[in-house]
Amino acid sequence: MRVLVVGGAGYIGSHTARLLASQGHEPVIFDNLRTGHASVSRLLGLPFIHEDLASGPERLAQVLSDQKIDAVMHFAAFALVEESVHHPAKYYSNNLVATFNLLEAMRQSGVNRFIFSSTCATYGDPIATPMDENHPQSPVNPYGRSKLMVERMLKDYSSAYGLRFASLRYFNAAGSSPDGLLGEQHDPETHLIPLCLLALLGRRNKITIFGTDYDTPDGTCIRDYIHVDDLAEAHILALEKITERSEPLILNLGSEHGYSVREVITSVERVTGQKAPIVEGARRPGDPPSLVASAGLARAVLKWRPRYRVLDEIVATAYIWFKKGGRYDDSLS
Ligand code: UFG
Secondary structure (H helix, E strand, O other): OEEEEEOOOOHHHHHHHHHHHHOOOEEEEEEOOOOOOOHHHHHHOOOEEEOOHHHOHHHHHHHHHHOOOOEEEEOOOOOOHHHHHHOHHHHHHHHHHHHHHHHHHHHHHOOOEEEEEEEHHHOOOOOOOOEOOOOOOOOOOHHHHHHHHHHHHHHHHHHHHOOEEEEEEEOEEEOOOOOOOOOOOOOOOOOHHHHHHHHHOOOOOOEEEEOOOOOOOOOOOEEOEEEHHHHHHHHHHHHHHHHHOOOOEEEEEOOOOOEEHHHHHHHHHHHHOOOOOEEEEOOOOOOOOEEOEOOHHHHHHHOOOOOOOOHHHHHHHHHHHHHOOOOOOHHHO
């Protein structure tokens, strides 16, 4: 299948584009390079379209028809919870309005398969844990609300226009491709595992734990970390499933194991064999205390089997990337 990978120069999109290609699909990377990396398409040897979803449905419809696209995977979004609290307009514009442009382009050009990067942030504070797909959706930050609005839009497009879609609600994406070709590079970096590794590699002074007074066993937030290649695999299985049958797929993607911030830091210490420079700090705005997936539906419907079962294995792949430098060389592209 010829798949437009929107946001394919970013972290999860690049790993998925690579897996698509290795499984015989034809991914076309589409990215505005605001947060993506120009060198990804070169490293992967894949076609690249440097465009922005903000250019509007007509231009995007042209891309879809010129490229003879069969399906779209949409990874392009801003995804920082705290930033979304301070700059909601940025999130509604990029995550909601831009996605509307893309869906309209698909409608105009008759492309009707869509895989959407949704998030556990659409649930908000857990009333039950682990969370399954029927957990109430009551997001506690603008990022989660922007993603929930797209989920609602997708259902309406499906009922009215026959769009086939999967909304994949990721928990915390982590790790890197084990050969170190692709990895996680955000500017600025805000995610826990990269920050810990950067500190242990001497590229940061310290790691601040955001909140030690949560109602959790060790007082720090609990998250469910899932390897980026396992997420990529689920996208391809979801694409196959919506091709086979028309019902919408709404699935959690997580490992079903929760790790506290302190446990993550301990895992990074184990993998690197070094002691982390920790400071205890205040809570970060918008952080729910605990997010752990029940992912039984994805396992049953997609026959999805995450390969990375233990946090140390995930951290070890991230360590490979950061030891290599943890940055793309975009100057060559
Ligand atoms: N944390 C720290 N110190 C840091 C960075 C993070 O204590 O320096 C904590 C956070 O408070 C949180 C946990 O580590 O409890 C994980 O934080 P990340 O920033 O790595 O990830 P988030 O849980 O904030 O974000 C992820 C995804 C989002 C998604 C969100 C759901 O990146 O896209 O989960 O809440 F929306």
